[in-house]
Amino acid sequence: MNALPVKSVDEILAAVENFPRLPAAVADILRTLDDENAEVDYLARKIQGDTGLLADVLRMANSPRYSIRGGVADVKKAVVVLGFNAVRNLASVVGISAHFREAGKGHDAFDLDRYMQHSIGVACCAKFLPHKSRNEADTAFVCGLLHDMGQLAIAFSMPDEFRMIVGYQMENDCHFSEAEQAVLGVDHAWIGAQLANRWNFPDAICEAIGGHHRITGEAPSRMADMVHVAEVLSHALDFGEYGEIPPLSGDAMLRLGLSFHQLRPLFGKIENEYCGYSEMLGVH
Amino acid sequence: MKTYGRNIPLELAEPGMKLASNICNQQGQVLVETGVELSEALLRALLKRGIGHVTVLYEDKRSEDELAAERAKVLDRLNTLFRNAGQDEMLDSLYQQVLEYRLEILA
Numbered sequence: 001m002n003a004l005p006v007k008s009v010d011e012i013l014a015a016v017e018n019f020p021r022l023p024a025a026v027a028d029i030l031r032t033l034d035d036e037n038a039e040v041d042y043l044a045r046k047i048q049g050d051t052g053l054l055a056d057v058l059r060m061a062n063s064p065r066y067s068i069r070g071g072v073a074d075v076k077k078a079v080v081v082l083g084f085n086a087v088r089n090l091a092s093v094v095g096i097s098a099h100f101r102e103a104g105k106g107h108d109a110f111d112l113d114r115y116m117q118h119s120i121g122v123a124c125c126a127k128f129l130p131h132k133s134r135n136e137a138d139t140a141f142v143c144g145l146l147h148d149m150g151q152l153a154i155a156f157s158m159p160d161e162f163r164m165i166v167g168y169q170m171e172n173d174c175h176f177s178e179a180e181q182a183v184l185g186v187d188h189a190w191i192g193a194q195l196a197n198r199w200n201f202p203d204a205i206c207e208a209i210g211g212h213h214r215i216t217g218e219a220p221s222r223m224a225d226m227v228h229v230a231e232v233l234s235h236a237l238d239f240g241e242y243g244e245i246p247p248l249s250g251d252a253m254l255r256l257g258l259s260f261h262q263l264r265p266l267f268g269k270i271e272n273e274y275c276g277y278s279e280m281l282g283v284h
Numbered sequence: 285m286k287t288y289g290r291n292i293p294l295e296l297a298e299p300g301m302k303l304a305s306n307i308c309n310q311q312g313q314v315l316v317e318t319g320v321e322l323s324e325a326l327l328r329a330l331l332k333r334g335i336g337h338v339t340v341l342y343e344d345k346r347s348e349d350e351l352a353a354e355r356a357k358v359l360d361r362l363n364t365l366f367r368n369a370g371q372d373e374m375l376d377s378l379y380q381q382v383l384e385y386r387l388e389i390l391a
Contacts, residue, residue: 064293066336081334173368232375236365236382245365250374260378267385272291272337 004160016191019153020103025050026095033139034202040084044075047091056094065280085134096145097281103156109163110155114240116283119145121239124273126230128266140226143208147227150192175246177213189213215249225252239274286344288389291337299324301340351390358386
């Protein structure tokens with residue numbers, strides 16, 4: 001436990017600076033979540049401007065999940081058939097998962113597939129919670145995908161500390177955040193929020209990443225509450241088979257006006273959505 | 285024989301399968317009702333309409349003993365997942381709702 005010199009907050013921040021940024025096109029697409037008037041032309045231009053993203057989006061749009069008759073050969077046609085929100089979600093999920101895959105390569109202590117399952121699971125739960133608007137549902141979905149990116153950043157930029165965190169968690173059968181606090185003095189939520197802020201993500205996303213484990217003290221944002229509840233639900237539905245339900249904030253449930261009894265009819269839909277995305281992205 | 289509904293991509297649906305829930309268009313209008321048996325013609329029509337997934341009835345071929353073993357497994361897993369949950373009214377409710385959901389198709 002004491003084999004490594006303890007890092008200061010500044011050293012931790014400097015280390016995670018090395019974590020690669022999301023490609024500009026993907027980050028630009030996420031920024032449209034802040035804009036109720038985001039336009040199809042802008043979305044299409046962003047996807048087309050990134051060859052890898054374009055190829056992935058079209059491949060997925062033509063996958064059995066959407067079963068579009070005759071297929072689609074360009075982004076605008078995909079928007080006509082699937083709708084703006086569906087294409088934006090598709091671009092977000094393929095862009096973010098490709099980025100995570102690249103960043104997670106070669107870090108043995110980090111179980112990338114399980115991380116992807118968990119991120120997709122939380123995204124699907126967050127998407128199906130009751131929302132005020134389509135934009136809020138889309139933002140919740142993306143926040144679910146990104147909420148734990150601080151964990152990947154730790155594994156990427158501080159692999160030795162990451163191994164210690166994993167060891168501490170196993171030894172103490174505790175939540176990951178607790179192990180991170182013990183080893184680093186900060187947790188992945190805090191690190192993720194620092195990165196999201198530096199990358200100029202919309203405030204709602206930064207706050208959700210930073211606040212999704214805050215269960216006492218100052219109330220986090222509505223989006224953080226949603227990701228928090230979605231994460232607990234995703235563990236209860238056993239997505240990623242992590243094996244433990246994290247602590248739940250009853251206050252978050254009250255602020256959102258939710259009960260699990262009320263969410264029960266959504267479990268089947270959430271599982272279907274989770275299976276659909278996992279299959280599409282080849283996450284097993 | 286027990287049956288349960290399963291959501292599958294349209295291309296995996298075959299003539300003779302029965303619908304376990306309504307097929308609706310994007311506006312929520314019912315196109316085909318629960319219980320209808322899928323035919324070649326209907327499958328072609330759904331494909332034309334851009335329907336991606338349908339929920340069809342499957343027969344559960346497991347014996348009563350196998351189902352009981354499955355139920356025990358579900359309970360065991362949930363108890364593991366909630367082992368550190370302590371006394372929390374909302375987590376109790378979550379446990380109950382997931383248990384009922386899981387046991388529904390194993391009843």
